[in-house]
């Protein structure tokens with residue numbers, strides 16, 4: 001069967017989420033399929049590709065860690081044109097990442113921004129080590145560690161014995177809060193309930209993602 005005839009994914013745009021609650025529900029449905037091992041691999045055929053030739057209309061922006069195990073479209077069971085993805089090691093927010101997210105909010109009208117961290121994050125682990133020893137890594141990795149350090153320190157203030165996963169959760173919350181604070185464009189979209197911002201921590205062992213932060217209504 002050719003891609004064009006595949007009825008399982010016709011490329012016809014239906015039930016496209018346009019509000020934060022709709023986008024949130026669709027994202028969580030996809031993650032549930034992935035966790036259960038019943039991924040449907042939607043929107044990955046040639047018909048979908050063709051339908052997106054002249055425009056994109058993604059329903060979610062994912063700002064996540066670059067970790068190879070955190071492949072955004074796979075863990076939420078998405079396809080072409082579904083997710084606008086920005087990733088840096090340790091989901092470190094800088095001006096270009098913020099600009100990418102603002103582009104999605106302002107020009108693509110994306111109704112949901114997800115900050116995605118995960119357990120045993122290497123970048124957060126490196127920062128935990130640097131804070132403990134005072135030794136900074138070489139090169140531009142230092143820049144990552146410097147930008148994660150406030151989250152690690154905040155986590156240690158709450159619990160001096162906090163482990164790397166508690167630090168990841170704190171870093172997800174701080175990153176999500178910071179992108180709203182730093183971007184008037186995103187803050188305005190959240191205030192108008194056009195966009196919601198959520199923070200998720202992903203578990204490498206079972207593929208599930210837990211909500212640890214939200215700004216904006218996700219209700220039904």
Ligand SMILES: [Zn+2]
Pocket residue numbers: 065066067089090091118120121122123124
């Ligand atoms: Zn990571």
